[in-house]
Amino acid sequence: MSDEVRGWLSPKAVAAEAGVSQEFDLSQCVREPIHLLGGIQSYGALVAARLEDAVVDTVSRNAADVLGRAAEELVGRPVTELIGEEQWALARESMEAGSLGEEAADGGSGPASERVADGGSERGAGGPAASGVLALSLESGDGRARLFDVTVHRVAELLVLEFEPRSAEAPFVFQNFYPRVRRALHRLQGATGVTECCAAAVREVQALTGYDRVVAYRFDGADGPGQVVAEVRNEGREPWLGLWFPATDIPPQARRLYARNWIRVIGDVDDATVGLLPELREGADEPLDLSGSILRTVSGYHLEYLRNIGVASSMSVSLLHDGELWGLIACHGDESRRLTPEVRAACEFFGIALSLQLAAVAEREQADELSGYRRALATLLARLSSQEPDALLRPDSGLAELLCADGALLVRGGGTEVSATGDPVPAALPGLLERLAGASPVGEVWSSDRVPEVLGLDPAEAEEQGLPAGLLFLPFNRDGDLLAWWRREQPAPREWAADPARPVRTGPGGERLTPRGSAAVHRATVRGRSTPWTPAQRAVAGELWREMSGLLSRQMAELAARNTELARTNEDLDSFAHAAAHDLKEPLRGISNAAAFMVEDAGDVLDATSLRRLTTVRRLAERMDGLLDSLLHFSRLGQVGLERQELSLDEVVDDALLVAGGRLAEQGVTVVRPAPLPRLRADRERLREVLENLFVNAAKYAADEGASGERRVWVEAVPVAEPGGGEEVAVVVRDNGIGIPPGQQEDVLQLFRRLHRREERGGGSGVGLAVVKRIVERHGGRLWLESPAAAPDGEREAGGGPGTAVWFTLGAS
Known part of the structure; x- marks a missing residue:
């Protein structure tokens, strides 16, 4: 197994693979280049021609059966000999005017996807290809025209045409189809929460497509496992609602591909793959890149899995949020099923609409949540009687409660000053913050609800080291000043469709991938995680940072003004000290000496009262001299450096x-x-x-x-x-x-x-x-x-x- 593959597979997955039959190699799922499988599903045909001169580069080997022209006759000849100049021009226009496509994706052995990936390679078109659908006709041998639905997309210098014979059913009539889609979208827009949206979506997708099971599958983070959050199923199928599927079912490479394509359809799991001619493109040493192909063939691993659970056909629709893969709508059929381009377009459109609706719901929930946090932040700031940052750490300040955290701390001077509120600070937290803050941009929120996983530690090991499970912090500057919140571990029970520690198991009859579902529920507790930090919490933390930055800026200005005033005061003090040491003490000595001389010279003739008064004058002058000496010494203590x-x-x-x-x-x-x-x-x-x-x-x-x-x-x-x-x-x-x-x-x-x-x-x-x-x-x-x-x-x-x-x-x- 390569180091690259081992880097993707978790230690548990590697151990599980080693414990099963040596005939199965889980790493093959990572290495298999699903976009270069060199074949298509047999119900259609593919022709790829060069845009510059319309010469055919690649053809599927079933061209004779589907198009009436042998593949060998088409390769190297102008595509216009097959479809004519006018229809070639239409194909080019369709590609240029079509919607922006993405590379297609295959997933894993979970409820929605193929357990494969592209091995990290994204070669071929060099980016999203424009695509479109149009109707073309070809003349048959008897002179009658045969109608095809043709999907068009671009791969580098090639224009790829995928021909699907037009269904024998009644022709598609938009005004009859549109009301169904409109009603479905209307019901979707009426949903107010994520779960309600997904429940409405799976019902409408089943009504549009007729599949026997439709589920909504939500990912827990970019590389995390997924959970079935909504489901509609025909009678006789076991329930999957609420079950979790391991992250290894859909590797990161497959997820990236899903994020670049809205829909993937498998018409028949028993379909015989049709190869391409030539198998390897001239000068490329690899098959035609089928990343954007509707007809692209399917990984054998995924087909085996689908057959094991009794699925004959499937469809997956991607759900995106902010350009990231949020989840999937996965459909399974008991019989083979072809979807017309119109139905596929409706499902794709529905996936886009659901993604937008989910984003709107999330934004609405986040706005409501953020509004509450902002009120709490305003109360916290208004309650502060001191303008010092440490005032935020008073027990009654509410800083920890602001983000529903177990505690908060303020670090200043690169860790030399640490103030905290809430629970006692976890022992290893200051050192962890010093380690993480150096690589975090100033003013940017860093957060994780699974700190042990981020650090590559076992939850028990992290607990032994005194690490929190959740952490959110903002560096104020590059001097190590930061504000942080932490949360304790919150163990979460989960019901898995399979043991996540054993992603690979041998099955009856030698099958390598066994079915998963509620009949084999594995109950486990997820450790090493805290309650997740929400976008609203991260946003209000950023707002607090801006408030504190403004406060610190004002304090710096005030401090500079005070330093200037202090410098003037020190100058005045130096002047006073000099005066006390010289200007004031000299007259005092004169007064004392004059009184002494008067007593000595005229003491015999002075009455007792005058003599007593002169003695008092002398004593008071000496006392004043001593007080000035004490005052001078006291003032100099603040200026003398310590050794x-x-x-x-x-x-x-x-x-x-x-x-x-x-x-x-x-x-x-x-x-x-x-x-x-x-x-x-x-x-x-x-x-x-x-x-x-x-x-x-x-x-x-x-x-x-x-x-x-x-x-x-x-x-x-x-x-x-x-x-x-x-x-x-x-x-x-x-x-x-x-x-x-x-x-x-x-x-x-x-x-x-x-x-x-x-x-x-x-x-x-x-x-x-x-x-x-x-x-x-x-x-x-x-x-x-x-x-x-x-x-x-x-x-x-x-x-x-x-x-x-x-x-x-x-x-x-």
Whole structure:
């Protein structure tokens, strides 16, 4: 078996083929070039002549019986010797004015088609051939004219004429035939749903043709299996309604051919194929291309299958939607049956009308569905109080519910930021999105209701990897930003006309293809699929993308304006810092010095009140100088770059104690490290400053004298949960001092805010905790307070106050 064939056949089909008789080779169905079978059905005759000079190129070998002239006499002679100049001109005009045809197609062993394909070759005409039908007459040996219905189409440089003897029945009268077609189309147009349309169609096609069984067969996707969605049958035939037929019944090549031709008729399954003369065209090394032939012969595999289920004749009418094969109307007869060109034309016209009606129904249903989704989208957008994209991911936003999904997520920064709503995100989803998004156009919806199949995975394997069954997403840009929805697997029970895992079975008497039908129903559950995404859902997802793109564009413009304003503010801040460092501090030093000189020079003659006032002036000037120093330091923290490095937290604590240790010792506060501290990444100087401020605060706000127990401050590293999931390390500096009331914990983190008067608790400017918070935020971390705080196990009795615990993280390195 060739690699090409193995690429089409599923692993199950290959295994099934290996398990049956070696006489049967399923891959032959793929390789057989059905458009080059080199024969026609015997009830008619074929003549192909060159357009440039009217010389006959190919003739069917039954020309003598049907046309009264031997094939050998016609090949190489002008076709006008057979039909005359006038009728040749009519044939050319018919071809040029006829409707645009497509290559004919044969399908598989399902309810509608031949189990064959063209092997991937679409040679010959090089595209659709114009075709038409006209009446021609030929003189017989006794001088009487014989009438033929002649179908005309073009194959490359040849004009092909297919002669069907005119029926002996009464001549076709359009005004008698038209009312039937009109009534049928009227009933069809009255149908409101797909199933109702198909049910009306099969009834009307049976009335037009007289076949014993007519079914409507709908495909599940371009390469998927098919289901009988409507059926009309004569008494005695088993029901097929609702049954599924495996995808292998109609290979992709056959489906493409069906999509290029509206109708295919097999008059008699026992008909003896008539060959062509010559068998191989001169200079081509292959038979005449019969892709557009009405009389084209039939694959032996399909004829065998039809005989096995008791069918003597058949017809298939293609149903198309947006140029793609949607399904088929399949007809089976218990006896051989020839359809006149008029009836075939009516069926073809009916297939076109049904395709248009089905498209109209689908568009109407989609419009109604889309209208509902648009209302939901408008509600979702109107409910957003924030203009940030993350607001879409709030639990009450309705984003997941918008597309009836189990969850939704927003990915930004190439996967560095992931926000989600709905069910927990499947474990492997972020990685899958990164893999798929790179090959998807920006702003174009990608969706699948069978992700495991797309990835070539077994459903159980996909479930083990944590993959969803359904996925829909839109890339916002090439930076990895996207919005996605996912759905869980929804196992679906199906009734198959045959086991899809065994597409080939040997039958009684050595038949290679056995009948399928309700007598051999195989019940199975389809796994690895979710509820399908509808066109309306894909459309509203695209509309949401456009809304968000506009929102992001507006945000970018606002951000640019804010950045400009921020740059001006930073310039003003730099100017202020310079003024605070020089222009303001210089007068303060002058005021302080002048007050000091006055006290020194005139202190003996000044009264006590004046002396006290001058001392106050000097003290206030010095305090203002200290406040300016603190303010200048605080402002510069937002501008100084961080130099992160891996460092030992124990070593940084030791460095901080070199400065703060004296203050702690004055207050009798002991530093406790219950366990060795870890290594982490941070700016060493800034982290030291954080610890210095916290140690100094622990000294300032130690428990009041007389409290029982020893004054202590503990330093620890504790794992904590991150807001978006995951875990990070927090540093905790915990004391057993006087504590901070919960209502004032936010206040103490503000600049120049203290819990006590300046002269109490060792004084200070109220900048320390504000500096700590600013440094932590510059690292990308978080800071929070707890008070009262429990001391470590067994240590609570060692302290005399409720205490305060300062927790902070340092963000990702």
